[in-house]
Amino acid sequence: MKAAETRILELRAELDLHNYRYHVLDEPSIPDVEYDRLFHELKALEAENPHLVTPDSPTQRVGSAALSAFTQVRHEIPMLSLGNAFEETDMHEFDRRVTEGLDLPNDGLFAEKVEYSCEPKLDGLAVSLLYQNGALVRGATRGDGTTGEDISVNVRTVRNIPLKLHGEGWPETLEVRGEVFMSKAGFDRLNESQLEVGGKTFANPRNAAAGSLRQLDSKITANRPLEFCCYGIGQVSHDISDTHIGNLKQLKAWGMPISRELKAAxxxxxxxxxxxxxxxxRLSLPYEIDGVVFKVNSIAAQRELGFRAREPRWAIAHKFPAMEELTELLDVEFQVGRTGAVTPVARLKPVKVAGVTVANATLHNMDEVARLGLMIGDTVIIRRAGDVIPQVVQVVLERRPDNARKVEIPQTCPVCGSQVERTQLIKRSKGKETVSEGAVYRCVGRLACGAQLKQAIIHYVSRRAMDIEGLGDKTIEQLVDEKLIGSPADLYKLEYDQIIELEGFADISSKKLLKAIDDSKTPTLARFIYALGIPDVGEETAKVLARSLGSLDKVKVALPEVLTYLPDIGLEVAHEIHSFFEDDHNQNVIGALLGECKMQLQDTGDLGAEFAASATLGGMLDKLNIPSIGPGGAQKLADKFGTLEGVVKADWLDMRQTLPEKQAQSVRAFFDVPENAERALKIEQQLKDFGMHWQNEKKVVEGLPLTGQTWVLTGSLELMSRDVAKEKLESLGAKVSGSVSAKTHTVVAGPGAGSKLTKANELGLKVLDEEAFVAFLKQHDISVE
Structure with missing residues (x-):
């Protein structure tokens, strides 16, 4: 179980990073096929361990947050990604699920075939176009699927997007979804013109399209050869057709470009x-594609099949196989990430793979280098999977030159010069710790290392952490490089004269940034804990710590064994939390934030009522991991001696009356070690101090009113964001889901609610509009201000 939990946390962290680089920065660092492998591994582990699934998992969600440089747009109907198929067996399995979901006969003479729409999967940027009474009023990127970026001024410059729909009969509200892309010829012309003026060239058409569409200056976008292709609709005031292909053909009649390859199967x-x-x-097509999208054609069948948390059940993307080429490994360089991980990067002799020039590839870690048997100078096979960044998959040993050099991890950090150390994996079990070498090497410079400092502050200011709008990656890099900040606390010491000197800042933007920084001084305790960037502590774990312990003072001093009393916190994560707060540098930064910076944490209080007097002597003895003593033996000791001190001081003969000889000897030997006895008494004292000790007063736990209920939020809310609404529901004990099912208790539907509201009505579920929802919250003494 611990191994699964650790791997799940590792995968989530890695996938979150790749989501951020792909969806926000347009600088993907791994091929799609590698991302898909990691995603499917995580999905399989979560399926085997459903109690470990958290709302912040990449499987529960699409992608990552929108850039702060654009106004944010909340999608009334989320823009979900698609499940992937890689083999024909995956497609047959998809068809089986669809057939069974629609309760169709699928055997013998009476088997019924499902009709699917087929169209190429264009490699560009997904966008949403909102039309009111036939006029284009808004364009937005997909963003994280729920919140995107307002790019209205830019989409209006794309020549094949109609500013006014043709004909008549269109719905009053119509959201068209599709892909903005760049043709191969357009991409070549753009790179040629960039070279002529000494500008930056693009790696592939996808990056060129994404970068062009997200320019703050729409004049630049207007000069780029962008095209749009519609692939579906979002919110709509009334149905258009009873089939997906019918919808697209009607949109074409209204002037909307659709794929010429669209067919029914x-x-x-x-x-x-x-x-x-x-x-x-594929190679003869005028644009890049990375697969084919198949959708159940019937709209009624789509609604019947519904959605998973992350993807529709009625559509799938059948990806093309990865494409491979031979090239030479010229060198291996090393990059440093937020946690100090020193990662090898392959520098390759440039080679064209599927029409794109490739010059580098990530190597993940030194274990991967060893697995490949990689040496500098080798000829390697690279795979350009997902048409983005290549993967080194194999060394061609027969082509190894005599002067090939071994790849060696640097002894000192390439950024700050601090020592580089190999991480250690500690496995804790009854009475012992097993230490093994980890796959990751780390720079020990922490925030004294510029690379780590930049990434730590990028995390600190992110939307789900301190949410400081206006502090983009480039601004943070400038602040660090100019030595204006050396820790998160230094953000609050920035002055107007320093900010206005930064690239991209003027009077108004400088004042807005200072206000945003000042506004962040009153975060909730959970946001603050998450923003600190504690290893393996995501949003949900931060909420657990805040909600359970109630104060930062308790979280800072909590011993690992005490932390394991909290839900979903295992011993390994508990040790990470404890180690973080024991670190002198971290203590100084937190002290500065709460002292000099005058930060005031909100939503603090007492220990959660359910944890008062929640510990038992037997349970605590079991947590000490005494060799040969399980829960049963620990409870026998508790029943016999009544107090921890009694167990610690009991002689072997007294214990022998309670336990078998071997176990009695083990207990006595354990407590004969002074450090073990002191540790046990220290844990007990903290349980008393926190109010968790069995001798403390047990509080009456009133069940939260929505415990056991699943709620769904859909549409836009005017008095609060959906994130805030979710927090308020969770504070009442509800689980907030992204999809409607027969198990859903209540749906909160704001203006623009779409398919979720439709399904809720079909299932006869309770539905509240925003006015009724606000009244409901007030009934439970929840503020909506």
């Missing part, structure tokens, strides 16, 4: 024929 075998046909023609 009768059954899964026709889908596979389409996939192979377009795969053979």
């Amino acid at each position: 009768a059954g899964i075998e026709d889908c596979l024929k389409y996939y192979h046909d377009i795969g053979e023609r």
Whole structure:
């Protein structure tokens, strides 16, 4: 179980980073196929361990947060990503799930084939176009699926996007969804013109399209050869057609570009024929594609099948196989991340793979270098999976030159010069700790290392942490490079004269940033804990710590064994939390934030009522991991001696009357070690101090009113964001889900609610509008201000 939990946390951290680089920075660092492998591994582990699933997991969510440089737009109907198929067996499995979900006969003479729509999966940037009474009023990126960026001024410059729909009969409200992309010819022209003026060239059409569409200066966007292709609709005031293809054909009649390759397929075998046909023609197409999208054509069937948390059940993307080439490994350089991880990066002899020039690849860690047997000078096979960043998959040993050099981890950090040490993995079990070498090397410079400092502050100011708008990555890099900040606390010491000198800042933007920094001085305790960047502590763990212990003072001094009394906090994470707050540098930064910076934490209070007097002597003895003593033996000791001091001081003969000889000897030997006895008494004292000791007064725990209920939020809320609404529901004990099912208790539907509201009504679920929801919160003494 511990191994699964640790791996889940590792995968979430890695996937979150890759989501951020791909969706926010447009600088992906791994191929799609590698991301998909990590995602499917995480999905499988969470399926095996459903109690470890958290709302902040990449499987529960799409992608990452929107850039602060644009106004944020909340999608009334989330823009979900698609599940992936890589083999024909995956497609047959998808068809089986669809057939069974629709309760269709799928065997023998009476088997019924599902009709699917087929269209190429364009490699660009997903956007939403909102039309009111036929006029384009807003364009937005997908962002994290729930919140995107307002790019209205830029989409209006894309020549094949109609500013006014043609014809008549369109719905009053119509949201069109599709892909903005750049053709191969347009991409070549853009790079040629960039070279002529000495500008930056782009790696591939996808990055060129994304970078062009997200320019703050729409004049730049207007000069880029962008195109749009519609692939579906979002919110709509009334139905258009009863099929997906019918919707697209009607949109085409209204002037909306759709794929010329759009076709209907009768059954899964026709889908596979389409996939192979377009795969053979892939390189001759005028644009880049990375697969084919298949959707159940019937809109009624789509609604019946519904959604998972992250993806629709009625659609799938069948990806093309990764593309491979041979090239030479010229060198291996090392980069430093937020946690100090020193990661090898392959520098390659430039080679074209599927039409894109490739010059580097990530190598993950030194264990991967050893697994490949990689040496500088080798000829390697690289795989450009997902048409983005390549992966080194194999060394061609017969081509190894005589002067090939070994790849060696640097002894000192390439950024700050501090020592580089290999991480250690500590496995704790009854009575012993097993130490092994980890796969990661770390710079020990912490925030004295510029690379770590930049990444730590980027995390600190992020939307789900301190939410300081206006502090983008480039601004933070400038602040660190100019030595204006050396820790998160230094942000609060910045002055107007320092900010206005930064690139991209003028009078108004400088004042706005200072106000945003000042406004962040009153975070909730949970946000503050998350913002600190404690290893393995995500949003949900931060909420658990805040809600359970009630104060930062308790969190800072909590012993690992005490932390394990809290839900979903295992011993390894508990040790990470304890070690973080024991670190002198971290203590100084936190002290500065709460002292000099006058930060005031909100939502602090007493220990959670459910934890008062929650510890038992037997349970505590079990947590000490005494060799040969399990929960049963620990409880026998508790029943016999009544107090921890009694157990510590009991002689072997007294213990022998309670336990078998071997166990009695083990207990006595454990407490004969002074450090063990002192540790046990220290844990007990903290349980008393916190109010968790069995001798403390047990508080009556009143069940939260919404405990056991699942709620769903849909549409836009005017008095609060959906994130705030979610927090208020969670404070009442509810679980907030992203999809509607028969198990949903209540749906809160704001203006613009779409398919979730439709499904809620079909299932006869309780639905509240925002006015009723606010009244409900007030009934439970929850403020909505």
